[in-house]
Amino acid sequence: MSLLDSLQTALESLGHNKLRAFLTTLGVIIGVASVITMVALGTGAQMAVQQRFRGLGSNELNVTQRRQPGRATVGVTNRPITYEEALGLKDLPAITGVQVSLSGSGSTVRGSVSLEDTTLLGVAADWITGQAAGYISKGEFFSDFDVEDKTRVAVIGQTVAQQLFPDEDPVGQELRINRLRFEVIGLVKELDRPDPRVDPNNQVILPISTAINDLFGRDRSVSVRVRVANEKDIPAVTTAIKEYFRQAHDLRQDQEDDVDVLSMSQVTQAQSESAQTFSLLIVGMAIVSLVVGGIGIMNVMLVSVTERTREVGVRLAVGARQRDIVQQFLIEAVALSLTGGLIGVAVGILGIPVLTYYRPDLAAVLTWQSIPQAFGVALSVGIVFGLYPAVRASRLDPIEALRYE
Amino acid sequence: MSEPIIEARQLSKAYPKGSSQAFALRSASLTVQQGEFVAIMGPSGSGKSTLLYILGCLVRPTGGIYSLEGRDVTRLGEHELALMRGRHIGFVFQSFHLLPGLSALRNVELPALYSREPRQQRRERARRLLDRLGLGDRLDHRPTELSGGEAQRVAIARALMNDPALILADEPTGNLDSRSGQAIADQLAELNREGRTVVMVTHDAEIARRASRILAIKDGILEEDSP
Numbered sequence: 037m038s039l040l041d042s043l044q045t046a047l048e049s050l051g052h053n054k055l056r057a058f059l060t061t062l063g064v065i066i067g068v069a070s071v072i073t074m075v076a077l078g079t080g081a082q083m084a085v086q087q088r089f090r091g092l093g094s095n096e097l098n099v100t101q102r103r104q105p106g107r108a109t110v111g112v113t114n115r116p117i118t119y120e121e122a123l124g125l126k127d128l129p130a131i132t133g134v135q136v137s138l139s140g141s142g143s144t145v146r147g148s149v150s151l152e153d154t155t156l157l158g159v160a161a162d163w164i165t166g167q168a169a170g171y172i173s174k175g176e177f178f179s180d181f182d183v184e185d186k187t188r189v190a191v192i193g194q195t196v197a198q199q200l201f202p203d204e205d206p207v208g209q210e211l212r213i214n215r216l217r218f219e220v221i222g223l224v225k226e227l228d229r230p231d232p233r234v235d236p237n238n239q240v241i242l243p244i245s246t247a248i249n250d251l252f253g254r255d256r257s258v259s260v261r262v263r264v265a266n267e268k269d270i271p272a273v274t275t276a277i278k279e280y281f282r283q284a285h286d287l288r289q290d291q292e293d294d295v296d297v298l299s300m301s302q303v304t305q306a307q308s309e310s311a312q313t314f315s316l317l318i319v320g321m322a323i324v325s326l327v328v329g330g331i332g333i334m335n336v337m338l339v340s341v342t343e344r345t346r347e348v349g350v351r352l353a354v355g356a357r358q359r360d361i362v363q364q365f366l367i368e369a370v371a372l373s374l375t376g377g378l379i380g381v382a383v384g385i386l387g388i389p390v391l392t393y394y395r396p397d398l399a400a401v402l403t404w405q406s407i408p409q410a411f412g413v414a415l416s417v418g419i420v421f422g423l424y425p426a427v428r429a430s431r432l433d434p435i436e437a438l439r440y441e
Numbered sequence: 442m443s444e445p446i447i448e449a450r451q452l453s454k455a456y457p458k459g460s461s462q463a464f465a466l467r468s469a470s471l472t473v474q475q476g477e478f479v480a481i482m483g484p485s486g487s488g489k490s491t492l493l494y495i496l497g498c499l500v501r502p503t504g505g506i507y508s509l510e511g512r513d514v515t516r517l518g519e520h521e522l523a524l525m526r527g528r529h530i531g532f533v534f535q536s537f538h539l540l541p542g543l544s545a546l547r548n549v550e551l552p553a554l555y556s557r558e559p560r561q562q563r564r565e566r567a568r569r570l571l572d573r574l575g576l577g578d579r580l581d582h583r584p585t586e587l588s589g590g591e592a593q594r595v596a597i598a599r600a601l602m603n604d605p606a607l608i609l610a611d612e613p614t615g616n617l618d619s620r621s622g623q624a625i626a627d628q629l630a631e632l633n634r635e636g637r638t639v640v641m642v643t644h645d646a647e648i649a650r651r652a653s654r655i656l657a658i659k660d661g662i663l664e665e666d667s668p
Contacts, residue, residue: 354526357523
């Protein structure tokens with residue numbers, strides 16, 4: 037029988053029992069959908085890490101408070117890294133620069149208008165030297181004096197400006213953060229928005245001392261980026277930084293370090309390790325769910341072969357070869373698994389926004405490569421688990437088959 | 442005298458049963474000439490259906506010699522047996538054996554699907570066959586929407602689809618009332634007049650009388666007088 041005729045025959049047979057066909061594919065649907073979602077979550081997590089360490093040069097180190105096992109919330113463990121401690125790193129040998137920042141989010145208010153989820157970024161005055169020319173489109177950035185005096189001045193992004201000061205020049209105006217008045221002294225140019233979930237223009241940049249004093253409190257660790265003169269110095273500087281914080285935090289001999297010092301190469305390594313673990317997990321999950329789905333298909337195909345024993349006898353009698361029978365039942369199994377794969381991909385894709393709606397902290401990024409992969413897997417499930425029932429159908433004794441009522 | 446279409450000597454069919462064997466057919470010898478209409482009669486369990494399925498290349502005999510149209514069937518592979526069934530033999534069964542999901546037209550087309558005939562061509566011929574059998578207005582009916590006599594005529598049309606020289610009928614009137622049964626027997630006789638060889642298994646003497654020759658099978662043994 038030609039492939040086209042086989043396909044028509046298979047689809048018609050499945051069409052006679054649509055509910056059963058759908059229930060059969062459920063296992064494959066769930067398997068494929070969860071793989072699509074998990075791969076998207078993995079990719080999202082990876083991109084989030086990349087984002088966090090973006091711009092970390094090869095001669096730079098990131099210093100963060102170590103998250104203690106069992107205490108997930110940052111900021112309550114042991115001693116935070118304070119602004120002053122971070123500034124003290126400047127005195128260590130081989131360190132040529134220290135950049136301290138602290139960020140969080142909050143709402144900005146002007147009169148009756150308020151804007152949610154604004155990124156509040158506290159930095160030192162020299163932060164602006166690391167930005168591209170023309171970063172400040174209007175007004176000016178704050179100075180060392182502002183940082184020293186903890187003045188309440190703010191440099192605002194375009195979104196903040198448009199929402200709170202429509203049709204007005206925001207420079208020189210006032211806005212409120214945490215009920216405190218801040219004077220707008222500068223306006224940041226329109227920034228590109230590579231990730232649609234994050235609006236980089238919804239930000240307010242403040243002197244870091246002001247941010248600590250008025251907004252975040254002293255219990256939160258600051259982020260520290262340290263620059264060394266030479267890449268060779270990284271191991272020595274890493275040890276020195278850890279020792280510096282052991283003394284600053286009065287750690288006993290038997291206590292572990294409470295800061296992590298990471299270089300770009302370490303970040304990359306840690307990331308690829310966790311990515312590997314994660315993909316092993318996905319592969320394991322995919323295998324389990326697809327085997328379950330495959331067994332479901334095999335089961336239904338075996339039932340179907342039994343039900344259609346007589347049909348097989350008739351087909352043999354009118355000239356079907358055994359391989360025609362194998363082909364017919366195999367195509368049915370593959371049609372089931374591919375349909376499952378198709379619905380699974382759709383459910384996975386639709387599930388991602390639902391998931392991130394309820395868990396906004398999870399980043400999920402859909403990769404198109406996972407779609408043909410999912411189809412490939414669904415196809416093999418159909419072939420592997422459809423083969424046995426199909427071969428069994430083709431080996432039926434024609435006499436028995438034709439007598440079967 | 443023309444070449445015999447069927448030449449079978451001491452065909453047997455045994456199934457393993459525990460340590461011994463059970464014989465569905467012990468020894469059947471027969472010769473059928475081109476254009477004959479042969480009826481095989483016997484009580485149920487006499488092995489007549491098994492014989493018919495062996496003659497129809499659906500089942501391999503465990504012993505004996507069988508040649509169909511001059512070809513030694515016992516030496517053919519599975520693929521060639523399927524070709525024999527598809528192109529040289531047409532089956533008609535007691536309970537019609539139409540596929541319930543397909544229309545009358547698609548049922549008739551079925552043998553041409555396996556001989557890979559183009560769709561347009563096979564559909565046209567199936568339509569003509571059904572027309573000829575007086576079912577021109579039943580093309581799109583499902584088997585459940587047909588009467589027994591109509592269903593058996595669809596089955597005959599299916600048997601004729603690939604224009605076989607040999608028609609094998611297994612109790613073709615067994616599930617029909619006597620009037621429809623007679624009509625089907627007429628139909629088979631007409632096919633025979635056209636030149637097709639018909640071998641029919643039946644236990645209805647009235648129907649068997651339509652044949653040009655009647656053979657008796659008993660306890661898996663069929664002997665005919667040597668021609």
